[in-house]
Amino acid sequence: QKEVEQNSGPLSVPEGAIASLNCTYSDRGSQSFFWYRQYSGKSPELIMFIYSNGDKEDGRFTAQLNKASQYVSLLIRDSQPSDSATYLCAVIRYGNKLVFGAGTILRVKS
Amino acid sequence: DGGITQSPKYLFRKEGQNVTLSCEQNLNHDAMYWYRQDPGQGLRLIYYSQIVNDFQKGDIAEGYSVSREKKESFPLTVTSAQKNPTAFYLCASRDGNTGELFFGEGSRLTVL
Numbered sequence: 001q002k003e004v005e006q007n008s009g010p011l012s013v014p015e016g017a018i019a020s021l022n023c024t025y026s027d028r029g030s031q032s033f034f035w036y037r038q039y040s041g042k043s044p045e046l047i048m049f050i051y052s053n054g055d056k057e058d059g060r061f062t063a064q065l066n067k068a069s070q071y072v073s074l075l076i077r078d079s080q081p082s083d084s085a086t087y088l089c090a091v092i093r094y095g096n097k098l099v100f101g102a103g104t105i106l107r108v109k110s
Numbered sequence: 111d112g113g114i115t116q117s118p119k120y121l122f123r124k125e126g127q128n129v130t131l132s133c134e135q136n137l138n139h140d141a142m143y144w145y146r147q148d149p150g151q152g153l154r155l156i157y158y159s160q161i162v163n164d165f166q167k168g169d170i171a172e173g174y175s176v177s178r179e180k181k182e183s184f185p186l187t188v189t190s191a192q193k194n195p196t197a198f199y200l201c202a203s204r205d206g207n208t209g210e211l212f213f214g215e216g217s218r219l220t221v222l
Binding site for chain 1 (some may be wrong): 141143145149152153154155158160166168184199200204208209210211214215216
């Protein structure tokens with residue numbers, strides 16, 4: 001079982017729709033959770049981080065964490081073509097080891 | 111400006127040669143990381159260091175070596191023992207308060 005799992009996609013949504021990206025992790029001791037966006041050929045950039053159960057909102061983005069289910073998600077409202085990228089879920093494990101999922105490709109069609 | 115600087119951006123190597131990728135940060139972060147990314151894949155952890163003069167193997171350390179003699183610097187050597195070294199290499203440092211990783215622009219290594 002991979003430490004951090006994501007559906008590789010591609011996930012295709014029309015412009016203006018809500019995109020829902022999901023991530024599960026295997027280590028119950030994981031403490032911090034991050035969503036990064038990566039455009040082709042570029043380095044990842046942070047979108048959001050979340051530490052506590054529940055929702056955290058920042059503009060068009062909402063991160064949701066459920067530690068009991070070992071599940072973290074990212075919702076993107078009013079999706080724009082510029083949101084088309086690969087979204088990486090990352091988890092900090094014990095010992096400050098930061099592990100990434102393989103990423104989900106998002107395509108927003110205008 | 112504060113940030114992570116990786117060099118070179120592009121590098122070509124002949125089989126059997128060692129090559130060293132540079133990573134420098136001026137963010138005063140203690141922890142630094144090296145990841146490898148293959149086309150269409152996520153980031154795989156090679157090595158990480160939480161403090162000067164200390165580092166730990168990640169998931170794919172074989173064929174790689176690192177050093178951490180200074181807080182600002184965390185160079186990665188890709189040795190001839192690495193069977194498939196062609197990849198995109200990313201260095202990062204971590205904010206100890208938020209946990210956020212700050213990435214360099216990456217180094218793209220091609221073995222001819």
